[in-house]
Amino acid sequence: MNIKIRLTAMNFLQFAVWGAYLTSMGTFLAGAGLAEGIGWFYAMQGFVSLFMPAVIGIVADRWVPAQKLLGLCHLAAAACMAGAAYFGSLPQVSFAAVFTMYSLSVAFYMPTIALSNSVAYTALRQGGFDTVTSFPPIRVFGTVGFICAMLTTNFTGFQTTFAQWYFSAVLGVLLGVYCFSLPQCPTCTEKAKSLAEALGLKAFALFKEKKMAIFFIFSMLLGMSLQITNAYANPFITGFNHLAGFAGSWGAQNANALISLSQMSETLCILLIPFFLKRFGIKKVMLISMFAWVLRFGFFGLGNPSTATGIVLLVASMIVYGVAFDFFNVSGSLYVDQETDPAIRSSAQGVFMLMTNGFGAMIGTLGAQWVINKLVYVHSNAYGFLAEGQVYPADVSHHIMTGWSYSWFVFAGFSLAVAIAFALIFQYKHVPAKN
Incomplete structure (x- = not known):
């Protein structure tokens, strides 16, 4: 085959x-x-x-x-x-x-x-x-x-x-x-590297360069957004099944179907990256990603899966996810590859992944958990968990829905602050491609 x-x-x-x-x-x-x-x-x-x-x-x-x-x-x-x-x-x-x-x-x-x-x-x-x-x-x-x-x-x-x-x-x-x-993948027969080099620690010397240090720090901050919607988008949308006035809607019962639009958008946005990188450069592309995260969270804060306007806002959130994810994750990886010495490019990619999928994802998820526990689950826990088909009273439903909205707005505000700081601090002069 x-x-x-x-x-x-x-x-x-x-x-x-x-x-x-x-x-x-x-x-x-x-x-x-x-x-x-x-x-x-x-x-x-x-x-x-x-x-x-x-x-x-x-x-x-x-x-x-x-x-x-x-x-x-x-x-x-x-x-x-x-x-x-x-x-x-x-x-x-x-x-x-x-x-x-x-x-x-x-x-x-x-x-x-x-x-x-x-x-x-x-x-x-x-x-x-x-x-x-x-x-x-x-x-x-x-x-x-x-x-x-x-x-x-x-x-x-x-x-x-x-x-x-x-x-x-x-x-x-x-x-x-x-x-x-x-097919068989051969193992290496050369003398083993030091543990530090094998773990990619040598590439941490890049933090001595101001430009790369700033880039990696903002990569971590942006990486904090990556797992938030993976963890909480589905509970948010599905949770409307227990809220007075929203229970039983198609969107609330098919949260994954809605969320799959995010991955469809991601697939399409990958194709846009070469054009945007050549035309605008890494700083503007990263800023586009950061403001897309603001919209991603903001639309969640305003949307719901039960009304026409609410569903449109949720769908809009799914569409901008492709820009938010790809323009940061893929473009950032390409930038690291272009800006680092060939001898440590693999290690540098390891540092990029460590800052985003490691520290960023871990800190972001735990931070999001703290916010949502304080604003959302404090109300549902006080009332008690409901079985399928049961609905919270109107006053509890209002507090839960408001808590979700405030949570998403907190995440949107964080993304906006990161975007503004990045625009002011990260210095990069781009020379547009001629073709």
Whole structure:
């Protein structure tokens, strides 16, 4: 079979495993009585990203071929995710048991994102393909897989139950087994690097350069926005099913279907990046991303899934997400590649990911949890959790809805402050491309 088709299948499943639960897990946790701990589940992805990709990368470089290690990691992650689903299905859900199994699962899953890229690059080079032109069309199907898994979780009703974790585990087993059929990735026979160099610590010398230090710090601040809507968009939209005057609407019952528009927008916005970078440069592109985050959160604060105007605002929030995510994440990665010495480019990318998906995601999620606990769950917890079909009284519903709006406005205000500070502090002179 054509290697591109095989790698496309790998990428499809790679992100389908994640999409099966990433945007809907918060809704299940809230219904299981763990609403105040949602932030910890999403922050754990950032925490393990601080060290697990580096550790697994060293193993793949030195001892275990990358495609086999990729398969082993997915099988281990699937087993732990099934364990989390089992403990989540018990009548009395134990936070400690569920969180432990979930943490082990993401500890094995998060390194596979980089590892799957490594396998794809190696296989393409072995097949005589140019990775720059051949990989992006393959990677797009990762987002397609994420969307398909989200929609499956939505329309099967998994988004409110532990079944979404079982679904992810089944996909993980399929991918784990499939990985062993991929082309062999050779291990390195050269003398091992120092631990500091292998972990990418050498690239932290970039912080001595004012321009790069400022860029990385703002990357962390912007990275704080990345997991907020992953963690809380679905509970926010689904929660309208329990609010007087909003219960039973199509949007509230199909939150993942609405949220999948974000990933569709992301797929399209990737194609705009080359034009915008050449025409406007990294500073303006990053500013566009930052103001898109302001709109993303602001539209959530004003929208609802039950009225025509409210749905339009939610859809607008989903559309601007593609700009908010891609213009920061992809453009930032390209900027790091262009501005760093070839000898430390891989390590520099590691620092960029560490600041965004590590520190940024972890701090942002826990910060969002604190805000939402104070403004939203303080009201629902005081009244008590409701079963499916039950509705809070009108006064409680009003406080909960107002709390959600204020929470989204807090996040929008944070994004606006970051954008203004970035515009004033980050100095960059762009020379537009002539063609």
